[in-house]
Amino acid sequence: MRVEFDDVTVALGGRDVVQQASLTVDSGTVVGLVGPNGSGKSSLLRTLYRALKPRQGTVRLDGQDVQRLSGRQAARAVAVMLQDPVTDFDLSVQETVLLGRAPHHASFGRDTPDDLRIVDEAMRRAEITDLADRMVATLSGGQRQRVMLARALAQESPVLVLDEPSNHLDISHQHELMSTVRSLGRTVIAALHDLNLATQYCDRVVVLAAGRIVAAGPPARVFSPELIRTTFGVDVRVLGDADDPVFAFRRLDGGEGQDVPPSTRTESSVRT
Amino acid sequence: MSLGEAAQIVIGHLVPGMPWMSDGSLTPLQDQAVWQFRLPRTLLAALAGAGLALAGALMQVTVRNPLAEPYILGVSSGASVGAVLVIVFGSAALGGLSLNVAAFAGALAACVAVGALARKDGALSPMRMILAGVALGTLLSAVTSYLTISTDAQNVVSVLFFLLGSVSAASMPSLIGPAVALVVAGVIAALLARSLNALLTGDESAVSLGVNASRLRGLLLVVASLLTGTVVSVAGGIGFVGLVIPHIARIAVGADHRRMLPVTVLGGAVFLMIADLLARTVAAPTEIPLGILTAFVGAPFFLWLMRRNGAERAGFGR
Numbered sequence: 001m002r003v004e005f006d007d008v009t010v011a012l013g014g015r016d017v018v019q020q021a022s023l024t025v026d027s028g029t030v031v032g033l034v035g036p037n038g039s040g041k042s043s044l045l046r047t048l049y050r051a052l053k054p055r056q057g058t059v060r061l062d063g064q065d066v067q068r069l070s071g072r073q074a075a076r077a078v079a080v081m082l083q084d085p086v087t088d089f090d091l092s093v094q095e096t097v098l099l100g101r102a103p104h105h106a107s108f109g110r111d112t113p114d115d116l117r118i119v120d121e122a123m124r125r126a127e128i129t130d131l132a133d134r135m136v137a138t139l140s141g142g143q144r145q146r147v148m149l150a151r152a153l154a155q156e157s158p159v160l161v162l163d164e165p166s167n168h169l170d171i172s173h174q175h176e177l178m179s180t181v182r183s184l185g186r187t188v189i190a191a192l193h194d195l196n197l198a199t200q201y202c203d204r205v206v207v208l209a210a211g212r213i214v215a216a217g218p219p220a221r222v223f224s225p226e227l228i229r230t231t232f233g234v235d236v237r238v239l240g241d242a243d244d245p246v247f248a249f250r251r252l253d254g255g256e257g258q259d260v261p262p263s264t265r266t267e268s269s270v271r272t
Numbered sequence: 273m274s275l276g277e278a279a280q281i282v283i284g285h286l287v288p289g290m291p292w293m294s295d296g297s298l299t300p301l302q303d304q305a306v307w308q309f310r311l312p313r314t315l316l317a318a319l320a321g322a323g324l325a326l327a328g329a330l331m332q333v334t335v336r337n338p339l340a341e342p343y344i345l346g347v348s349s350g351a352s353v354g355a356v357l358v359i360v361f362g363s364a365a366l367g368g369l370s371l372n373v374a375a376f377a378g379a380l381a382a383c384v385a386v387g388a389l390a391r392k393d394g395a396l397s398p399m400r401m402i403l404a405g406v407a408l409g410t411l412l413s414a415v416t417s418y419l420t421i422s423t424d425a426q427n428v429v430s431v432l433f434f435l436l437g438s439v440s441a442a443s444m445p446s447l448i449g450p451a452v453a454l455v456v457a458g459v460i461a462a463l464l465a466r467s468l469n470a471l472l473t474g475d476e477s478a479v480s481l482g483v484n485a486s487r488l489r490g491l492l493l494v495v496a497s498l499l500t501g502t503v504v505s506v507a508g509g510i511g512f513v514g515l516v517i518p519h520i521a522r523i524a525v526g527a528d529h530r531r532m533l534p535v536t537v538l539g540g541a542v543f544l545m546i547a548d549l550l551a552r553t554v555a556a557p558t559e560i561p562l563g564i565l566t567a568f569v570g571a572p573f574f575l576w577l578m579r580r581n582g583a584e585r586a587g588f589g590r
Contacts, residue, residue, distance in 0.1 A: 046476075049479065049480045050479055051475075051476045051479050051480065070482075071479070071482040071483060071484050072482035073482075074482060075480060075481050075482030076482070078480075079480070080480040082474075082476060082477055082480065088336065088337065088338045089332070089333070089336070089338065089472045089522070089527045090527060091469070091472065091473070091526070091527050091528065092526065095469070095526065095527075095528050096473070099469060099470055099473065099477075099481055100481070102466050102467070102469070102470055102481045102482065102483070103481055103482040105466065106463075106466075107463055107464050107465065107466045107467045108462055108463045108464070108465055108466060108530075109466075110530075155481075
């Protein structure tokens, strides 16, 4: 399913947090949204799963305005892996993943054998099968994130939205997650902070800064040292090949062109 | 009177031609005690318990807060003002309004006011609902307190009886309102069970699952308030049932509404029937107000349950 953001402007608290963003995500591709905090990544994604209504512009799924779909139709087309599922009323892992089947049914009635099979498969893919009976609140941040992945997978939608999906995951599960969503053949849009992860798993990346799309294209071409410096305010050293780069970031000290002794530099990884 | 005799009387009224109704083995006094007093009040206790427990469960998911109960939006405070006005000034001064109708009107007015105050940009925010309900409830309680303290001493007991809740005035016709409200609310809740589960996980999460969180919250507010208002107008402000029974149901079967709602309704009915039995027997012939009994029996039982292992299922694991 093709996703189109057409001239989308989003207002929050009287401020335009996304301005005239236009972007097309082709069916079956994996696109990474990157940008500093507050650049509008999440707000743009929210217009796709209808948690926000654009002030101006249209979001389309295969040419159809998402605002004109019913809630259930939209939820059958787009699943979201949200950031934090914890509430005061706790559900078990399996009950949480079963919620992913909600858009496929009327609001009452029992879970069908099909539902249970799909949920089992989703839990297996997210590697949480042995957590099925645990309460979500007793899990670690990374485990909860995998529960939310399983819930989104169980929704069986052609489009998958990931909002900072890997911020609690250990390195191995970060790669597991990205290769899992890649292997599904669905249209995936992910807001990511880790540019190396985006480079390895995204067909295209889109860079946002201050609510505007400033660059888009294949990661190896978009992530130039200049762009990273101006957008994120960090220095970058590019390791590896030009078409398979690995980035090492350093704090931008004393402005461009100035040679700073290594002892005054701070590893960006320590700061984040 | 034995349980068997009571059963005979009830069956005799429901099924025509039972021999013991005409052979003189039961006195008219016994017949009247069971059919006109004990049966209606037991049924009202069951209906009120089930209704308040269901309303509490719905209110807890509506505002997504474990401290929520049927009265959190000022419904009982509104009902109290209506009832106390009738008790203090007399029905005639209020255009012939009966206590039940005045209480129901007060409950409805309070919940409409809270809904209007909590609305912003067409959406009901849980936090604003709670705060508006608490503030308005406090205001209305002050009105009730003032009216109570400035009235004749003989009226004070009536007011207290209403505030603490009682099913002693039950008659068969008084059961109709709560029964209809319970059935309607129960059917709506059952139809919405899966959406309620989605709402538990947050508004944004609910929307991503195809549930219009704002609209659902508005509907739940109306259903829970009408149910509570109907019960309160007949049985007064019986406390604790609506807060605690839903939690007990979650401890027993988990938070999935498809399982916890039936347990909540049944649990509320059984709990209040037992409380009413104790209310009229432990200090007989004096009757203890139901609200005192529910708190006295319910609080220790709930605290024991909460501290027991296994309460994680209700979210008490943290």
